Amino acid sequence: MTGEWFETRRGAGRRLCRVAAALALTAAIGLAGSHSATAQSQTLTINTDRSGAGQKAAMTKIASEFEAKNPGVKVAINFSDVESYKTSIRNFLVTTPPDVAFWFTGARMRTFTKRNLFEDLTGFFSEQKLDEPMKPFLAAVSDGDKRMMMPTNFTTWGFYYNKELFKKAGVEPPKTWADLMAAAAKLKAAGLIPFTIGTRDLWANDLWFDYLDLRENGLDFHMRLMDGKESYTDPRVKKVFSLWAEPVTKGYFLENASSYGWQEAIPLLSQGRAAMYLLGPYVLTSLPAELHDKIGFFPFPTVNPAVPNYEELSVNGVAIPSGAKNKALARQFLAFLAQPDNIAAFAKAGAVLPARTDVMLDDPFSASQVELAKAAKGSSQFYDRDTDPEMAQIGMKGFQEFLANPDRSEAILQRLEAARARIFK
Known part of the structure; x- marks a missing residue:
């Protein structure tokens, strides 16, 4: 009985071993399959401040189409409002960098590139044959001889005017x-x-200073001033304020401008109370479509005939953070976004122009603005x-004060110069 029991147990043991082995093999195959699926699937994380309804919808669609063309890829988009994003990007680039991050170009970009927080994309442009079609915007995404972002869209600036008021007053652009x-x-x-x-939104007043400096002193001087290499008490800057003082002291500007946000000042144009607004295409997008034909556009005029007409072209772009986990996939996405149909849809959704x-x-209107960009002898943003963020804040407050009190120009320039000397030491 003992022998029969032993043999029975031994047979059962063998069967159990075979079952266990089979289960182990099945588990191994399943685990291997799981690892394989994991290896094939990737999540591309995008952080963006382009959260307006139009651009949000356009980016979501572009991401969905990218997923369809890249099986196993999931795109996760973190949308944020602009002001919150300005704060959060300083943290997430260091702590939890995404694979793709939208941001401003120029000095705002270089705040991060000087800390090596963005990938060098120089080779990407030649690989994707983007050097020529994006030529006017490359300076904005460059730090030295390296291109650190891909431009996505740009905004031109100039005077939007009420055609009927010009006609009644006998005025030509x-x-x-x-x-x-x-x-x-x-x-x-x-x-x-x-x-x-x-000017309650400080930035809306910058254009007057920028254009007068560009048109009177040229691009090289303007950019040296932005880089902290020229003085705000230089006679050339004082000349800019002298030119600017003429329309201010003669009462050509809206009174109490600092009580209005930039958008709140637009209706005066369509209502026939004001004739011109030096701004961007947001003038049109802030007005009902039926009023668009009543609004015309002309570039900032020539100030000094000896100085070429440099333009302001504000460029937005996208970067790959240095700490990104999926850099190759991020490059694939940037190449996909740069395709003509995609970059056009994204720009149009945000009422801006494709880069x-x-x-x-x-x-x-878009065609005329692209021609303006092409014809520019050079551009600032x-x-x-273009300047250090702290300097920009101090400068913009000074410009706002000047518009209200032009007699304080000397004190304002002294204050700006003290800030420049401290910030750029």
Whole structure:
């Protein structure tokens, strides 16, 4: 009995071993399959401040199409409002970097590239044949001889004007600074506000300083000033303030401009109370479509005939953080986003222009703005993008004060110079 029991147990033991072995093999195959699936699947994480309804929808669609073309890839997009993003990006680039991060270009970009927080994308442009179509925007994404971001869209700036008011006052779009001042005088005499503006949002006033400096002193001097290499008490900067003082002291600007946000000043243009607004295409997108035909556009006029007409082209872009986990996949996504149809859809959804000169949107305004960009002898971006962020904040407050109290120009420039000497030491 003992022998039969032993043999029975031994047979059962063998069967159990075979079952255990089979189970182990099945588990191993399943685990291997799981590892294989994990190896094939990747999550591309994108952080972006382009969270307006239009661009959010466009980016979601582009991401979905990218997933469809890359089986096993999941795109996770973290949308944030612009102001929150300005704070959070300083942290997440260091602590939890995504694979792709949208950001401003110029000095804002270099704040991070000097800390080696963005990948060098120089080779990417030649690989994707983007050097020529993105040529006007490459300076904005460059740090020295390295390209650190891919431009996605740009904004041009100039004067938006009420065509009917110009016609009634017998005014043509000005070509020179003298023409602009003469037009403003006629418009004011007709009981109109020549220039509407809202400076409660400090940045809206930057354009007057930037354009006058570019048109009077040229791009090289302007950028040296932005880089802290020229003085705010230099006679050339004082000349800019002297030019600017003419329309201010003659009452050509909207009174109490600091009480208005930039958008709040736009309706005065369509209501026939104000004639011009030095701003970007947001003027049109902030007005009902049926009013668009009533609004015209002309570039900032020539100030010094000896100085070429440099333009302001504000460029937004996208970067791959140095700490990204999926850099190769991120490059694939940037290449996908750069495709003409995708970059056009993304720009159009945000009421901006695609950062490719070979891509046109289906409206005449876009075509004229691309031509403006192509014709520019050179370009800066915008005061708060071209200079140090702290300097920008101090400078913008000074510009706001000047518009309200032009007699304080000397004190304002002294204050800006003290800030420059401290910040750029």
